[in-house]
Amino acid sequence: MKFLLILLFAFLPSPSDNKANESLELTQVDPSPAIDGILTPGEWDKAVKAELRYQVFPNQDDTAASEKTEVFITYDRERLYIAFKCFDSDPAGIRAPVSKRDAIDSDDLVTVFLDTYDDKQRAYYFSASAAGVQQDGIYTESSGANETWDGIYESRSALTPEGYTVELAIPFKTLRFKSGEDSKWGVHFRRWIARRSERTSWMPLSFDKPSLLAQAGGISGLKDVFQGSTIDVIPTVTFSNSGTREIDPADPMRGRLNNENKIDPGVTVIYSITPNLTLSATVNPDFSQIESDVPQVSVNQRFPLFFPERRPFFLEGNEFFRSSYNSAPSLVDTRQIVDPDWGAKLTGRIGKNTIGFLVASDNSAGLRLSPDDVDFGKNAQFTIARYTRDISDQKSLGFLFTDRRFAGSYNTVASVDGRLLFGSGKQLFAFQTAFSRTKELDGTTREGGLTYLIYSYTDRAWDFRIGVSGSGRNFSSLTGFIRRTGYQRSYHYVARTFRPKQETWWRSIRPFIVAVAFLDRNGNLDESFFDPGVSLAFAKGVSLYTYFSTTRDNFLGRGYTTRRYVANLGLAGFKYFSLSNDFDIGTGVNFDVSRPEIGDLLNNRLSLTLRPLAKLNSEFLWIKTNLKSQINDDTLFKQDIYRNRTIYQFNRINAVRSIVEYDTLARRIGLSFQYSYTPRPNTAIYFGYGDTLFNGFDPLFQRRTGGFVRGSRSLFAKFSYNIRF
Numbered sequence: 147m148k149f150l151l152i153l154l155f156a157f158l159p160s161p162s163d164n165k166a167n168e169s170l171e172l173t174q175v176d177p178s179p180a181i182d183g184i185l186t187p188g189e190w191d192k193a194v195k196a197e198l199r200y201q202v203f204p205n206q207d208d209t210a211a212s213e214k215t216e217v218f219i220t221y222d223r224e225r226l227y228i229a230f231k232c233f234d235s236d237p238a239g240i241r242a243p244v245s246k247r248d249a250i251d252s253d254d255l256v257t258v259f260l261d262t263y264d265d266k267q268r269a270y271y272f273s274a275s276a277a278g279v280q281q282d283g284i285y286t287e288s289s290g291a292n293e294t295w296d297g298i299y300e301s302r303s304a305l306t307p308e309g310y311t312v313e314l315a316i317p318f319k320t321l322r323f324k325s326g327e328d329s330k331w332g333v334h335f336r337r338w339i340a341r342r343s344e345r346t347s348w349m350p351l352s353f354d355k356p357s358l359l360a361q362a363g364g365i366s367g368l369k370d371v372f373q374g375s376t377i378d379v380i381p382t383v384t385f386s387n388s389g390t391r392e393i394d395p396a397d398p399m400r401g402r403l404n405n406e407n408k409i410d411p412g413v414t415v416i417y418s419i420t421p422n423l424t425l426s427a428t429v430n431p432d433f434s435q436i437e438s439d440v441p442q443v444s445v446n447q448r449f450p451l452f453f454p455e456r457r458p459f460f461l462e463g464n465e466f467f468r469s470s471y472n473s474a475p476s477l478v479d480t481r482q483i484v485d486p487d488w489g490a491k492l493t494g495r496i497g498k499n500t501i502g503f504l505v506a507s508d509n510s511a512g513l514r515l516s517p518d519d520v521d522f523g524k525n526a527q528f529t530i531a532r533y534t535r536d537i538s539d540q541k542s543l544g545f546l547f548t549d550r551r552f553a554g555s556y557n558t559v560a561s562v563d564g565r566l567l568f569g570s571g572k573q574l575f576a577f578q579t580a581f582s583r584t585k586e587l588d589g590t591t592r593e594g595g596l597t598y599l600i601y602s603y604t605d606r607a608w609d610f611r612i613g614v615s616g617s618g619r620n621f622s623s624l625t626g627f628i629r630r631t632g633y634q635r636s637y638h639y640v641a642r643t644f645r646p647k648q649e650t651w652w653r654s655i656r657p658f659i660v661a662v663a664f665l666d667r668n669g670n671l672d673e674s675f676f677d678p679g680v681s682l683a684f685a686k687g688v689s690l691y692t693y694f695s696t697t698r699d700n701f702l703g704r705g706y707t708t709r710r711y712v713a714n715l716g717l718a719g720f721k722y723f724s725l726s727n728d729f730d731i732g733t734g735v736n737f738d739v740s741r742p743e744i745g746d747l748l749n750n751r752l753s754l755t756l757r758p759l760a761k762l763n764s765e766f767l768w769i770k771t772n773l774k775s776q777i778n779d780d781t782l783f784k785q786d787i788y789r790n791r792t793i794y795q796f797n798r799i800n801a802v803r804s805i806v807e808y809d810t811l812a813r814r815i816g817l818s819f820q821y822s823y824t825p826r827p828n829t830a831i832y833f834g835y836g837d838t839l840f841n842g843f844d845p846l847f848q849r850r851t852g853g854f855v856r857g858s859r860s861l862f863a864k865f866s867y868n869i870r871f
Contacts (some may be wrong), residue, residue: 167349169330169364170194175220179227181315183278183302185218190229190813193220196348196363198337203345204653204683205604205645206353206670207684213309215256217335218367226316228445230256232276232337234309237683241340241721242305243760244795247824248283248293252757253713253723254340256312257360259285262323263422263495266359266539268465269332270297273405276310278303279798284465287357288565289472294454294461296827297321298868311780319376319870322422322494332362342689343719350623352802353606358537360676377871378416380828382431385409391846401846403859416461420635428459429733431486448529452766453492463493465501470544470565471576474598475615477561479627483528484510488546501664511552519585526552530625540567546580548625557624558586561596574602584622594631606643609658612635619667633672634665641681653683660693671705675697679712687719699743708733726753736775736782745773745782785811799825808841814857815839828868836860 171223175192200208214233221227233252234240241253252274261269271291273281279300283293300315306440330518335348340817349363389403412430419425460480468479483489489506510525523798527550534544548560555586561580567573574683576597585591641658660677679693699706717725727750728837734747752768767789773782789807796802800823820834838857843850845857 183304193218257333272303384616384865386862477626498536500534521553592620594618609641611639656681689716832864
């Protein structure tokens with residue numbers, strides 16, 4: 147009862163102490179500006195002008211920007227127009243390579259955030275580099291920036307003797323927004339100066355106010371803009387010739403490739419019923435992986451690995467299904483819908499209400515069974531429904547229902563979650579509680595619950611978080627990603643940040659302590675971490691994150707204590723390369739039931755990106771893990787993964803890409819080559835070739851062999867086109 151009273155009090159409306167930020171009253175323009183990257187005299191005279199006066203990274207709190215930036219904004223009935231004039235005292239230092247879409251974090255660029263509902267919770271962001279390359283996504287206060295959303299808009303840039311200019315045209319059809327002549331949108335205008343690792347802004351930011359969108363400015367005066375329905379029809383077709391290694395029926399001791407030619411057509415329709423409500427449906431969707439997952443270490447893992455969603459149908463509007471807090475248990479993971487025959491989705495916002503509804507039929511469930519099983523070939527049906535109510539700018543309450551049904555079995559989950567800010571946004575409280583009921587194929591039923599609570603306090607100096615969570619052993623979410631069940635978890639984090647009073651060679655020093663403990667349902671310690679460390683940030687994007695970790699694991703009824711030193715070095719501010727290296731040395735547990743013991747551990751993850759030419763980008767990844775016995779120096783496990791991904795970008799829309807990968811544990815070589823023509827989102831042409839070879843090992847027969855064995859091979863051509871009505 148006391149907990150319920152606290153929740154009721156927490157969600158009562160409270161006055162906001164955020165003072166009003168600057169707002170711009172827009173006027174409609176006629177004729178509209180030409181989007182060519184050149185600010186033609188007189189073209190932007192009717193636009194409202196603002197200036198990016200403030201530095202918001204690495205410093206904040208009214209620090210002056212080092213370079214001058216002007217922004218102009220206007221609109222017509224169809225589109226919102228924004229122009230940036232970026233002055234630079236060293237024009238030769240501007241970084242403007244020809245990059246792949248979204249891959250411009252190391253380039254000079256400008257960004258506009260559009261909080262189209264002015265709810266301080268969610269915003270679109272649109273960026274363009276000094277070379278005119280686009281980057282966009284959805285920013286939420288609970289999860290930060292997510293680049294997986296792609297919008298259709300125009301951008302052009304031009305280098306000038308004074309710096310560079312950028313012009314953007316964002317169709318209202320691309321946005322979901324609150325309409326009406328009295329509507330107001332939250333707005334941030336920002337610029338990234340790559341060689342200085344400096345971000346400047348129209349609105350100042352304060353370290354004492356963690357919320358980005360609560361410190362945004364505003365625009366108003368959007369009258370007589372397009373508010374009708376739009377339809378996007380996206381047909382796709384993939385032609386492929388592929389084969390995987392199988393036993394040769396003519397000779398059971400030999401293997402062969404079962405080559406198959408296939409034509410796979412599909413269509414997706416996106417219907418914007420209103421500017422703030424969208425219905426989308428797909429039939430036989432093309433979910434081929436154009437880009438492979440980044441490899442992860444698979445050896446010696448106690449819990450399953452997570453892979454992010456990449457498929458466009460599920461990415462669009464996926465923020466409407468997320469929990470109120472980013473680190474809450476994930477009850478929606480659309481990668482559980484492996485091979486859908488069809489899907490439909492309704493997402494949007496009505497007033498202070500956010501809704502998301504998804505249904506899909508997954509063909510993969512029945513194919514996992516034996517061909518002689520009566521349920522072989524049947525589909526699993528997924529239903530996911532999400533509703534969120536904004537109580538105020540700083541408080542929200544959400545409800546989630548998920549259901550998966552297959553051949554008489556089912557898994558149903560109901561959840562309630564909430565998030566509230568108070569104390570000028572410095573303090574946050576979030577919770578989630580869920581209940582599941584599961585019926586297995588054999589008729590067995592089980593029920594379980596899950597809870598999650600977290601409190602955090604953040605200001606310019608201190609960052610403090612404390613959380614508790616737990617789940618019953620019988621809790622299950624077949625639509626989500628749950629690493630473990632049957633536990634009680636406590637989480638503690640405290641950090642103190644020191645910053646220089648004036649700009650110098652160092653940016654911040656942040657000592658911290660992390661303590662985490664997992665107890666089983668009997669209250670016995672199952673796993674714990676105690677990690678004191680320090681995070682250092684320097685000029686030119688140089689960073690060092692390091693800590694000592696003491697870990698306690700209970701495995702097969704025995705406790706193991708291990709200690710490691712962990713360090714991450716980052717070099718991000720250099721023109722021709724960037725580097726990130728995670729180094730981990732000490733002791734670790736061999737989670738092998740046949741030989742559990744403590745060994746000497748060495749882990750390393752090196753990521754190096756080279757940009758020797760304006761159109762060439764080559765990424766090298768080396769992942770190493772090695773554990774040696776302390777008893778007799780035996781190698782308990784060892785895995786090295788080498789990967790190179792190289793892109794040559796002929797221009798903004800034409801590119802060739804190669805991926806070469808080798809896994810020493812699986813003795814697997816992966817080869818992938820691709821040409822892409824991507825003039826805009828959902829309109830593309832791909833030609834590709836993929837090959838998987840095994841070096842001296844045949845995984846089909848689990849035996850050593852001489853030379854190379856081909857595990858699979860594929861050729862494909864994919865075509866898609868976005869038709870907008």
